[in-house]
Amino acid sequence: MTEERAGRPQTNAEPPPLFGRFGPGPRMMGKTERAKNVRGTVRRLWGYLRRQRGALIITSALVAGTTVLNVISPYLLTQAIDRYILPGDLPGLLLISLVMLGAFALNSLLTWLQVFVMAGAAQRTVRDIRNDLFDRLQVLPLRFFDKRAHGDLMSRLTNDVENVNQVLADGIIQIVSGALSMVGVAAAMLWINPQLAAVSIVAVVTMTLGLNRWVAPRTRTGFRQQQAALGALNGLIEETVTGQRVVKAYHREPVVLTRFDAANVELRRAASRAQIFAGFVGPLMNMVSHLGLAVVAGVGGWMALLGMTTVGTIAGFINYARQFGRPLNELATLYNAIQSAIAGAERVFAIIDEPAEADAPGAVRPERIRGEVIFDDVNFAYETGVPVLKHVSLRAAPGQTIALVGPTGAGKTTIVNLLTRFYEIDEGRITIDGQDIRAINKNELRRQLGIVLQDTFLFSGTVKDNIRYGRLDATDEEIVAAATLANADQFIHRLPHGYDTMLSERASNLSQGQRQLLAIARAILADPAVLILDEATSSVDTRTEQHIQEAMLRLMTGRTSFVIAHRLSTVRNADEILVINRGEIIERGTHADLLAQDGFYAALYASQFRGTALHAGSVPALMETA
Amino acid sequence: MHATRKLARYLAPYRLQAILAPLLMALEVAxxxxxxxxxxxxxxDGIARGDMAVVFTTGGWMVGAALIGLVGGMGCTIFAILAGQxxxxxxxxxxxxxxQSFSFGNLDRLDTGALITRLTNDVTQVVEIVMMLLRIMVRVPLLLVGSLIMAVITSPRLALIFLVLVPLVLAALNWIINKTFPMFGDVQRRLDTINTILQENLAGVRVVKAFARSGHEQQRFHGANDRLMDxxxxxxxxxxxxxxxxxxAMNGGVVAAIWxxxxxxxxxxxxxGQLVAFINYLTQTLMSLMMISMLVIRIARAEASAGRIHEVLESEPEVRPVPGARTAFAPQGRVAFENVWFSYDGASEANGERSTFNVQPSPYDYALKDVSFVAEPGQTVAILGATGSGKSSLVNLIPRFYDVTSGRVTLDGIDVRDIDEAALRRAVGVALQETVLFSGTIRDNIRYGRPDASDDEVITAARIAQAHAFIMRFPxxxxxxVGQRGVNLSGGQKQRIAIARALLAEPMILILDxxxxxxxxxxxxxIQAALRSMAQRQTRIIVAxxxxxxxxxxxxxxxxDGRVVGRGTHTELLENSPIYxxxxxxxLANGVLSHD
Structure with missing residues (x-):
């Protein structure tokens, strides 16, 4: 173990580069099969297993039972030969045969019961771990998701948990029964014939340990290299196939193939090396078991001739020698599985340990919010040192519409992210109805805010389910009413199964505009006090565009609304326009005020909302016809 | 077994290893x-007759046999793994x-995730089964038959026990396999459900948070998780x-043998001694039977993987290179469409290929109907229309991402199907609608189309694409x-890098989709103003x-709806195209344009 700890920095090191200077995410490099904190991880796993204490105790008892039976059986065989067959005692032989049959039957029954009980315990444990992982993901801040690849998180929930599952399901029984039966067999052998026992045990154990010493380190390095090579190759495959259209468009196939071939050969070499050494374990253990047999037969035979033992004892010992070697063999194979289970568990626990979005102690759950929103000198940075919002102050009276205008990346979306507490502000204060939002229960706050994002996300499920997401207890009538207000009712009726049409994961059966209408319906159903809208820049077809426009206006009526505005009509009708540039509010006022100021807004307006100012040649044409 | 057998030809070059491995295994088994x-x-002969010499010589023989067996086993391992890898x-x-040879049409039909799984997990599955087969599949039947024969030789009368035991065991195995197989299939489906829930939850994390629905999501997940557990x-x-x-069964046989x-x-x-040996052979035989049953299960699982791999290997690229295509090709940049009809489905049917893992089968419907136009060298042609009107389909035909169903697309008068793919793609640069950047630096990504471009050229391209300013704001x-652990780029920023990437390749024909x-x-x-001021003469096709x-x-x-319903300049179209x-x-009304 000390050697492994000395090697620890390696596991922390950056994975080798794959593509240019930067490698893919950690998961793509393949699993690092070795856990960093074995003891702590095992202790936490035990914390989960402890809940299944009853099942574990029963399983252990059952395992002990089978072990005793396993140890007794060869002894019964010894007795059968020495006491009944050789003297020709047939009634006695019948009796002992029946006893053996009974013992075997009981053994089989107990063996099945072990798995029966343990399967439940293992699966419940795995379920608990999965639930804890998922539940934690629900309360982690957005900041966490910004930096994580979905593939990595998914793989923790599936592969890593599966590794734990494998070991829990069979591993525990194998370890316990392996250890117990080795002790039991050794004891039985010693009891029957101490000398012969000592010789065979010492022979088998020294051979096994000696060989293990030779094989294990080679296998371990081999597997580590194999995992690294596999990770590199998989990363390359994943990236290339995902970007296959770009690869084709730029005719980069030859380059990609060269790179792939190199990685492929590397994997083949590393895998061959690792697998060959691991594959030696089987023949080696086979040899150990046969040499054990030779020792028992040779030494036993010699002892029998000297009258120190009997033929029956040798027959029994041959069986014992086998049984003694078997758990050793199993534990050797289990070793790798246990390593990856612990490494997997550690990766899962790492997520469970991430700090959750926290509510201040005694956070209030306000009744219906009126909708007065105030930003008071707010500063914010996603990454320390790179301020995104600087000294932002604003006030929205209940029912007002505030338009946020400015170039891409100016900080408009960030203002929204802060109001919803997706991110926590660094300095300053945001209040709703005079209450600091940090003192409001997060879920309650968000429930009263309605958000319609530009990129609409729909869940797989029916259209109805997706609208109902806004308010889970809404009736079908309320859903239809919301959809009608959102101008979505019409197109929904044209879908094959109306409101019960299943939407696929990427909702590829709906156009972008239709998806937006559904999102608006969802927000209408949620009936928020404060509304946040992100208008789409890329316009959809003309008719849908008008539908969206109308629906948004209906949604905004009577609510405090923040709109990241791209449409002139929205901007014009806003009670206040905030012009944001490089994280600061540089101008504010109504459309007319700002045009009169002839500042940034006026310029922005000229370029953005006319969209044509820079087309020196074509603008006059447009002006003329307009 | 069908697909597995078809993949077996990949073993042919390594037949020496593939034959040596089982031979050496036979040695170990012997x-x-x-x-x-x-x-x-x-x-x-030793103990019963009191012959010490026999005991020791035989003991020596046992050691020798064990060592020879080891040599056989290790040799088998080496060759099996070399062949398998x-x-x-x-x-x-x-x-x-x-x-790599697939065209866009193939890629449309294949789910990216499924393709990746095939290249990674499925191949691993099949390799494992090959290595196992080369080792165990020979060992176990040999052991089975060998033990059986040895048991019969040792005691033909006791061997009658097998007549009762083996059919019983086989029947039991058959029953269990039939019973559990569908159960594990069901487990897999429930696992898929869990994955889907998590995947959606991650993709929609903002929506979940915005509506404060984590409780609902937990309920959904816990339910599915419980069902998986059950x-x-x-x-x-x-x-x-x-x-x-x-x-x-085995122990019953042992007891019967003893009795x-x-x-x-x-x-x-x-x-x-015969009895002891017989019991040994009996145990060995039944163990082998058990191993075979496990192997059958493993092979059945690998068969699914082999089938999926086979499916990809069988797919024919929908756009195929033409023999004798022109490689030396210096285009002027004249693009012409001549009565082009195009259907996403028609292309695949023409090739007689129908994949069974279609992601979304499109209806047999023409995406482009009788489209004709000419873009003269240096001209800018814009394509306008609603979502789904066929704009992207049109531009995708120029670099031959798809083949036309009928009609012709020509470059300087040469049918694009007669131009070598590499030459064609060098001549035509595309900034695709869906922006994909690769891991690496921003510079690497811009240089993707021309890896030997100088830093100055990279910067010039980035300036035209209006990307230079924001790139310089990064530390x-x-x-x-760029990528998972890199800077978070907004959609607009990614698009601008993709435009710079297309510009740097200096294509004769630039497509902005x-x-x-x-x-x-x-x-x-x-961006448009900068493009217009560029010195390079370039034919541009802009979808908007x-x-x-x-x-x-x-x-x-x-x-x-796939037809050209208006053509001309802005002023002309305002006059004579009602749709325009x-x-x-x-x-104008929505303020995307304005007329003050």
Missing amino acids: MDLMQPRLVQHIID HFGADLRGDLFRKV QNILAMRTSAVTMPLMML FGGISITTGDLHV DGYDSP DSTSAVDVATEAQ QRISAVLGADMILVLD REIYESQ
């Missing part, structure tokens, strides 16, 4: 089989080459019957990493939704 016989010899590498290489427990408990049942063998010994028909500038959709109008206008983006074009094509006017007025 040695294994000798051991009980030697033990019997020690007992019956070479097999795997070749197979993976061919698969990857096949994917099915898992059921499947495990059922399949766990196998082992104890086989043990019971009948015991009687034979008292009558003097059998020696004790590492052009060396900032709605590649400014996430860029604000002001920046979009700046906003009229503001197409105003400066030499010709605007208005597409509606409608689009224009709606965008």
